[in-house]
Amino acid sequence: MKRMSLIFRSKANTVLDRAEDPRETLDYSYERQLELLQKVRRGVADVATSRKRLELQLNGLRQQADKLEGQGRQALAAGREDLAREALTRRGGIQQQVTDLEAQHAQLQGEEEKLTLAAQRLQAKVEAFRTRKETIKATYTAAEAQTRIGEAVSGISEEMGDVGLAVQRAEDKTASMQARAGAIDELLASGALDDLSGTSKDSLTAELDRIGTQSDVELELARLKGEIAPAPAPRSIEGSPGFGDVGVPQAESERRPEARS
Secondary structure (H helix, E strand, O other): OHHHHHHHHHHHHHHHHHHOOHHHHHHHHHHHHHHHHHHHHHHHHHHHHHHHHHHHHHHHHHHHHHHHHHHHHHHHHOOOHHHHHHHHHHHHHHHHHHHHHHHHHHHHHHHHHHHHHHHHHHHHHHHHHHHHHHHHHHHHHHHHHHHHHHHHHHOOOHHHHHHHHHHHHHHHHHHHHHHHHHHHHHHHHHOOOOOOOOOOOOHHHHHHHHHHHHHHHHHHHHHHHHHOOOOOOOOOOOOOOOOOOOOOOHHHHHHHHHHHO
């Protein structure tokens, strides 16, 4: 079971590797980083909004505290100490709220500064990634083009491979047809096959033609032999036996009787 799972994962990984385009993967990663940067910026904006809301509340509470203090002064001036004490008591409660909100404001301001710094760092990394992404994409495109050119030149690309196989099949088929045509001609010439078109000779006619051709050759050879003059015989020695009229010119044989007379 583990082996089947390993085989399935390995084949799936191979298919994914073939289908994956690094340029598309880099573009997708860049889009995800932009989305993350956008979320960080929205977080900074939310914190800044909360800080601004606290500032408005603080201003309102401070105004109320100032008003109560003024009312306390008026009450003392009017000889109403009890009213003055009540106003100062309320002012103390508001002053406590102001203190708590100031602490929250300081905390939010610190968080806002941290998020702003993180957003700036993230934006710098995203920009660096975008530059590197474009460089890698350009390098990959150039390498891909170089690979395709190399495959085209060497003829190992898929398209060129198909063309090469088509050419090879055409050459094999042509050679087969030529061999078949030659074999049919030989069979027709030998009489093994009948020529239904009547353009070739049957076996009997072909044999008679061959005999006639040989006879013509013999006659021509005899004619050439007859045209060639015999070579002159060497001069015979007078009185030597065996050297009579054979090979002696006619004028020499006629002069011999006169010399003897």
